[in-house]
Amino acid sequence: MAxxxxxxxxxxxxxxxxxxxxPTILHADLDxxxxxxxxxxxxxxxxxxxLVGGGIVVAASYEARRFGVRAPMPVRDALALxxxxxxxxxxxxxxxxxxxxxxxxxxxVTPVVEQISVDEAFLDVAGSVHLLGRPSEMARVLRRxxxxxxxxxxSIGIASTKFLAKIASARAKPDGLLVVPxxxxxxxxxxxxxxxxxxxxxxxxxxxxxxxxxxxxDLAALGPDVLVPVLGPHAAHHLTSLARNRDxxxxxxxxxxxxxxxxxxxxxxxxxxxxxxxxxxxxADRVGRRLRAKGRMGSKLTLRARFPGPRSVSRSCSLPxxxxxxxxxxxIGMSLLTRAxxxxxxxxxxxxxxxxxxxxxxxxxQLALDVDDxxxxxxxxxxxxxxxDSSVDAIRERFGRDLLKLGRSARGDDSFRRLSEKS
DNA sequence: TCTGGGGTCCTAGGACCC
DNA sequence: TCTGGGGTCCTAGGACCC
Numbered sequence: 001m002a003x004x005x006x007x008x009x010x011x012x013x014x015x016x017x018x019x020x021x022x023p024t025i026l027h028a029d030l031d032x033x034x035x036x037x038x039x040x041x042x043x044x045x046x047x048x049x050x051l052v053g054g055g056i057v058v059a060a061s062y063e064a065r066r067f068g069v070r071a072p073m074p075v076r077d078a079l080a081l082x083x084x085x086x087x088x089x090x091x092x093x094x095x096x097x098x099x100x101x102x103x104x105x106x107x108x109v110t111p112v113v114e115q116i117s118v119d120e121a122f123l124d125v126a127g128s129v130h131l132l133g134r135p136s137e138m139a140r141v142l143r144r145x146x147x148x149x150x151x152x153x154x155s156i157g158i159a160s161t162k163f164l165a166k167i168a169s170a171r172a173k174p175d176g177l178l179v180v181p182x183x184x185x186x187x188x189x190x191x192x193x194x195x196x197x198x199x200x201x202x203x204x205x206x207x208x209x210x211x212x213x214x215x216x217x218d219l220a221a222l223g224p225d226v227l228v229p230v231l232g233p234h235a236a237h238h239l240t241s242l243a244r245n246r247d248x249x250x251x252x253x254x255x256x257x258x259x260x261x262x263x264x265x266x267x268x269x270x271x272x273x274x275x276x277x278x279x280x281x282x283x284a285d286r287v288g289r290r291l292r293a294k295g296r297m298g299s300k301l302t303l304r305a306r307f308p309g310p311r312s313v314s315r316s317c318s319l320p321x322x323x324x325x326x327x328x329x330x331x332i333g334m335s336l337l338t339r340a341x342x343x344x345x346x347x348x349x350x351x352x353x354x355x356x357x358x359x360x361x362x363x364x365x366q367l368a369l370d371v372d373d374x375x376x377x378x379x380x381x382x383x384x385x386x387x388x389d390s391s392v393d394a395i396r397e398r399f400g401r402d403l404l405k406l407g408r409s410a411r412g413d414d415s416f417r418r419l420s421e422k423s
Numbered sequence: 424t425c426t427g428g429g430g431t432c433c434t435a436g437g438a439c440c441c
Numbered sequence: 442t443c444t445g446g447g448g449t450c451c452t453a454g455g456a457c458c459c
Contacts, residue, residue, distance in 0.1 A: 033459090056426045059459095071459090074426060092428095117430080117459045199432095201457045234433060235456090263428060300451090310425045316452060350425085431458075438451080 022135045023158055023182060024126040025251060027165035028106055028142065030099075031153040031174045033119035034059035037095055038088050040151040049085040051078055058090060062174050098150055105145050109138045112253040120169075122162055124251035139177050161247035164189065166198055185245045190217035197242060199235070207231065219243040260298065261355030262286045269308065269348025273341075276349060280333045283354045288326035291356060297322035298356030301329065303336035306351035307344055315339045322360055329354065 030036065034052040039045045039061060049064035051057050053071075057078050060069045067082035075087060099118045106113050109132055112124040125135050132138050139156040146154040157168025159180040167189070172178035180188050194213055195205050207230050213219050220243035227236035241247065262283045270276050280303075291297060302316035315336040319328065333354050341349075 053427075058427065072426065074424080077424090119459075199457065203456060232434070257430075259430070261429070265427060302453090306425085308425085312454090314453060318451070351427090353428085355430085429459085432456085434453100434455085436452090438449100440448085440450100441446105 021182065023160040023180065024124055024129065024135050025159055025162055025165045026123040026125060026135060026139060027157045027162070027169040028121050028123065029155050029169045030102065030119040031155055032059055032061050034090055034095060035061035036152050037091065037098060041091065041094065045086060045088070049082050051075060051085045051087045052090050053087070054089065098152065101150050102146055102152065102154070105149065106142060109142065112251050114252045114255055122165065122251045136177065136179050143177060160185065161245065162249050162251065163198060163242050163247040164245070167192070167196060189245060190215065190220065192216045194219055197239065199239065204231065204235070216243045258359060259355050259357035260287055260290050260359065261353060263304070263351060263353030265351045266349060269350040271346065271348050276337060276352065277334065279352050280337055281330050283352065284330035284333050285326050287354055287356055288324055288329050291324035296359045296361050297324045299358035299360070300356065301332050301336065302355045302357070303333050303340060304353040305337065305340040305349050307347045308350055310350070313340045313343045329356065
């Protein structure tokens with residue numbers, strides 16, 4: 001049932017005109033994702049106000065939102081608003097697992113799926129209408145399948161641009177579907193408050209309101225010139241264009257993350273460098289593992305330290321070569337932390353974060369990492385030799401001998417010297 | 424009001440090269 | 442050696458999103 005694709009009843013020209021008349025950009029957004037997952041996993045939580053999180057609310061179910069609870073908000077404040085709320089720890093592994101199952105379902109109607117976070121994605125179904133029918137029909141099928149096969153509510157907005165589709169899905173919640181018909185975009189868009197716009201947060205909202213801009217219509221009427229001195233050229237033109245319903249951004253299928261990072265909050269904070277060393281090592285290990293799991297390497301490292309106040313300082317540097325090595329991230333991360341601490345007056349550090357960007361996938365370098373792993377302390381001499389030999393063979397087989405040199409220079413360390421000497 | 428962990432994108436100054 | 446102009450890379454920080 002759920003796998004059947006709806007087809008237009010008649011494939012005549014009238015039907016096709018109608019089919020192509022609907023906009024083709026979908027924004028699919030799981031409702032109160034984390035909280036919905038908790039309710040699905042534990043039936044006792046269904047229909048009840050749920051808060052996911054520890055110190056702060058990471059997600060609140062709709063039952064809790066009715067009391068004014070919002071994420072992120074301290075759990076203490078949320079309980080004051082909604083004393084009956086049940087606080088649950090997050091099951092983050094489950095969230096990722098369920099998220100990828102939902103994304104697979106979305107990919108059943110088009111390969112052009114751009115995932116923008118765990119719980120939302122854009123789809124461009126223009127290439128699928130001749131096979132699957134109207135976009136609104138596809139949306140109905142997707143919503144039903146996600147509900148039946150994964151057990152989660154999914155809202156979808158359909159419009160002619162990403163920006164409008166995103167706003168439409170927000171207006172469709174909870175558990176709804178909203179199409180913005182062509183020609184009626186302004187009717188939908190212009191009465192909205194500027195805060196409804198994607199890209200207008202606390203700071204920009206305050207600046208706009210100071211100029212007397214309250215609605216999207218106000219923004220569209222004003223034009224970019226007045227905004228440039230306040231928001232900078234890019235933001236001014238970008239927001240004005242969106243308010244005038246100009247959003248040419250395509251849906252990027254198959255896009256991958258441009259950085260990988262991790263951070264750890266430290267409560268009241270640490271002052272001892274030795275304690276921070278342990279934290280940095282833990283973070284470097286996490287980031288290194290995740291990079292290796294993705295088969296990727298980064299060429300730039302950024303370390304961020306937060307101090308009470310709250311004030312934060314970041315220090316970054318280019319790496320000697322692309323890497324996913326925990327040891328390298330740790331060593332360079334520590335030197336960046338030392339530099340970051342110079343900017344403080346010995347205040348406690350309340351958060352340490354590390355992010356690797358400039359990511360690339362390179363098969364030669366990936367094999368170099370395998371070698372790195374092979375020469376690590378976990379292996380016996382014989383195991384190391386076997387792993388090294390198999391890596392050398394694999395590189396030769398795929399790329400020929402010359403690329404060994406390339407790999408060595410790009411790697412920036414001596415893994416390959418050891419290899420080359422062997423061979 | 425700074426309490427979480429994961430990201431994206433833009434700006435601006437300085438270094439460096441031609 | 443200085444002067445000028447332009448381009449690009451690197452780094453630090455800020456705003457925003459879920």
